Amino acid sequence: MQTGLRGRDFIGDTDWTREEIETALDVAWDLKRKRALGESHALLRDKALAMLFFFTSTRTRGSFEAGMAQLGGHAAFIESQTTQISHGDTAKEIGEIYGRYFDGIAIRQCDWNFGNQYLNEVARHSRAPILNMQDDVYHPFQILADLMTIMEKKGKDLRRKKIAVSWAYAASYQKPISVPQSLIIQLTRFGMDVVLAHPPEYKLMPRIMAEAEENARRYGGQFSVTHDMDEAFHDAEIVYPKSWGCMLTTSDLKESAQIGEQYKSWICDERRMELTASGGHDCGYMHCLPADRGLEVADAVIDGPSSWTYDEAENRLHVQKAVMALTMN
Numbered sequence: 001m002q003t004g005l006r007g008r009d010f011i012g013d014t015d016w017t018r019e020e021i022e023t024a025l026d027v028a029w030d031l032k033r034k035r036a037l038g039e040s041h042a043l044l045r046d047k048a049l050a051m052l053f054f055f056t057s058t059r060t061r062g063s064f065e066a067g068m069a070q071l072g073g074h075a076a077f078i079e080s081q082t083t084q085i086s087h088g089d090t091a092k093e094i095g096e097i098y099g100r101y102f103d104g105i106a107i108r109q110c111d112w113n114f115g116n117q118y119l120n121e122v123a124r125h126s127r128a129p130i131l132n133m134q135d136d137v138y139h140p141f142q143i144l145a146d147l148m149t150i151m152e153k154k155g156k157d158l159r160r161k162k163i164a165v166s167w168a169y170a171a172s173y174q175k176p177i178s179v180p181q182s183l184i185i186q187l188t189r190f191g192m193d194v195v196l197a198h199p200p201e202y203k204l205m206p207r208i209m210a211e212a213e214e215n216a217r218r219y220g221g222q223f224s225v226t227h228d229m230d231e232a233f234h235d236a237e238i239v240y241p242k243s244w245g246c247m248l249t250t251s252d253l254k255e256s257a258q259i260g261e262q263y264k265s266w267i268c269d270e271r272r273m274e275l276t277a278s279g280g281h282d283c284g285y286m287h288c289l290p291a292d293r294g295l296e297v298a299d300a301v302i303d304g305p306s307s308w309t310y311d312e313a314e315n316r317l318h319v320q321k322a323v324m325a326l327t328m329n
């Protein structure tokens with residue numbers, strides 16, 4: 001267990017070593033157990049978290065806010081549009097000023113080619129830790145919750161367990177690429193066999209791909225890429241099919257929608273689940289939510305016995321409480 005995390009930012013998944021991630025998970029299980037037993041765990045009494053949102057949220061907002069209350073502190077919900085950011089407050093000013101008011105600053109800023117830079121600029125000027133509630137590159141708390149869920153279902157030794165991280169078709173909006181990117185760099189650090197599947201236009205960032213390849217080499221798993229969703233699902237123990245935008249191919253939203261329409265067959269349905277381990281009987285279905293039902297996933301799968309989505313969403317609460325307790329105390 002690694003202690004000494006007080007004051008540390010959590011912006012990129014691999015900013016924390018594997019041992020530090022294991023520490024966060026260990027604390028998360030302890031806090032989950034305490035909540036189940038009704039044991040008080042007010043570790044952040046009198047502390048305050050700023051939650052600065054530039055983008056909509058259901059789970060992230062709810063779980064950070066509930067988590068701070070359960071830890072005995074307070075979370076302030078701040079929407080960028082109702083602040084003076086829209087009239088010129090800079091990232092430096094937010095870091096300098098909110099860093100003096102608050103004990104932690106959590107930010108969701110997903111704008112392509114901007115969000116991650118914004119978080120890092122705030123971090124350079126803040127005396128309080130910066131927590132990434134999702135940017136254009138990473139969604140680290142989602143993947144920490146996913147890791148916790150996979151370990152609960154499959155055991156803590158994840159070496160050589162196969163997960164298919166696949167693109168799926170959606171029509172609602174151009175979803176960020178941060179979830180698949182965070183998945184491939186974090187899960188390869190735990191020795192998993194990660195297969196990434198996507199149509200050719202839906203590439204991820206080259207430096208993230210290189211990091212996943214290096215992790216697979218270092219930690220004894222595999223990392224491979226296919227343009228065939230069925231191939232990725234074959235014998236997988238876990239599938240994580242979700243949509244993301246083709247930001248690396250085009251910035252034109254109309255062109256992006258036209259590209260996506262060629263791949264409407266990329267849905268996680270019962271036929272595809274049967275391709276997975278033991279004909280679908282030994283495979284978990286994961287999605288960070290929100291999902292486009294009937295497009296990304298069939299109701300029979302997301303509402304079926306293989307679906308881990310509610311446990312996955314619950315674990316956001318426990319991992320975030322763990323990281324806040326470790327960094328903001």
Ligand code: CP
Nearest residue numbers: 057058059060288289
């Ligand atoms: N998974 C996730 O981040 O959900 P929200 O967008 O609702 O916060």
